[in-house]
Amino acid sequence: MLTSRNSSSHSTYFILLGIPGLEDSQFWIAFVFCAMYIVAVVGNITVVHIIRIDHTLHEPMYLFLAMLALTDLVLSTSTQPKMLAIFWFHDHKIEYHACLIQVFFIHAFSSVESGVLMAMALDRYVAICFPLRHSSILTPSVVGKLGAAVMIRGLLWVSPFCFMISKMPFCSNQIIPQSYCEHMAVLKLICADTRVNRAYGLFVAFSVVGFDMIIISISYAMILRTVLALPSGEARVKAFSTCASHICVILAFYVPALFTFLTHRFGHHVPRVVHIMLAILYLLVPPMLNPIIYGIKTKQIRERVIQGFCGKGQ
Template sequence: MSCLNTSSQSHPATFLLVGIPGLQEAQFWIAFPFCTMYVVAVLGNIIVLLIIHTEPSLHQPMYLFLAMLAVTDLVLATSTLPKMLSVFWQGPREISFHACLVQMFFVHAFSAVESGVLMAMALDRYVAICCPLRHSSILSVPAVVSLGSLVLARGVLLVSPFSLLIRRLPFCHHCLIAHCYCEHMAVVKLACGDARASVIYGLFVAFTVVGGDVLVIAVSYAMILQAVLKLPGTDARLKAVSTCASHCCVILAFYIPCLFTFLTHRFGHNIPHHVHILVANLYLLVPPMLNPIVYGVRTRQIRDRVLHIFQQKQRVPV
């Protein structure tokens, strides 16, 4: 396919998102579970934000990081799902070149932010378990806000060059994106010029963000495990492990599809394309849907607050 309208910079005026190659006939039905997951993600994260905002006792580092995670999940899901659902239900859809770059920025910048928030939450668990008496002084509210600001700034600064590098690439009328949203490598692969700078920089960002954050998380949990094994009594150990269980579930739900998607683009040439696209979509849906459910069930303060709200509604006379 060729794009009829091109700009003077040799990039197309619009791209065409085709959805999931090889599953076009099934896309209409695939959209329904995706839509359900999106609704659960939006409602769940909004409820978590409202509870943390209205409950003064939850204005603590762990819950402030959880609020950051909820905002990040809302941005990640909302930046892709509405357009993705229109592709699934109405067929291939156009997206303007600049809108594509904006979507790409939000997807990758806030993926980096989510990784940074998960890393910060691992540090919070480390301080809470290994240095409990100094937790409030080390991770005060201003320190948490500063750490969150640094995570956001890192994501914005590292991902911004993606768009600048892509704007310099010639596309030779190629505008058919074999994907459901404007993913960085899916767009770069359409370029007919030398895209090595974009590819190399993408690798640099991935290794810097994911590699660095995973290393910090691994070291934090290694030290947590070492501290837990020194605790006297089985009950104390189980309680310490229980406080980290929900975070470990969230970490696995985020990083496993993230690494699969990243590695498949570079090395997974034998993996069916529709499998790659489905995992890339779930990577933006499963964590936002799962995070409020996991923390809502595992965190007693949030669970009790939700139950209290529902009990109050049931007591209201009709």
């Protein structure tokens, strides 16, 4: 049995169980996760590389897309290698500091991803509602400041999670019944009053996701009003098509994220297997789907990928 840790000892490790209830199947399930992770890594690196080398893509929409791709790389890599080690090699131990680092990266870059999606919604709003002023409003400087703001917000808002946890004692039972270290899962192992931690977690969730979803909703309400006022049906279809990929990415990120967040706090009757699987997919599906969605919907990226496979001479 593991011994409890006091605030001066940092030798504790935790045990990540993987997927409780699917112990006999998770070895094979891991192959699916591994394939999804490979697609996510290759796809997002490809998107970043294409945007970096093609100067015609140095526009707000593509710069935000590059930020999204880099965020997805960090999010998926923060959990998947360790998860595959659990499933394939039974490497269930994770050191105390490594667990806190994982908590930090998961929550900080989930916040960054939400912020980037909000910035992309603002970009679509300006592009459709103020097309003649788009380049003067969203200059490279403004895009850089928006990207820096969402990054700093994620780092500053989430850092207290790890600081508060590091000052609290853990119980002797240090088993985490899932595949990675997550804030609420780690809180359940603390032998102290965690009401402040939980309250701060709710504050971060509502101040980040709540704010971003409000801005996204307002942006698309204004976009919808502008598009419906267009006299040409063809123009309306074209305007909607430019937003379709972004809407798909928003749904792929927020739906499982909100389900996971609400289940941790209120979904006591949700089967643990369902909760854990969705928690895994929440950090894996968006990074895998985003480059595919934008690769299919964005002509410049699609053509660059085809050139890469077929050769420039063909």
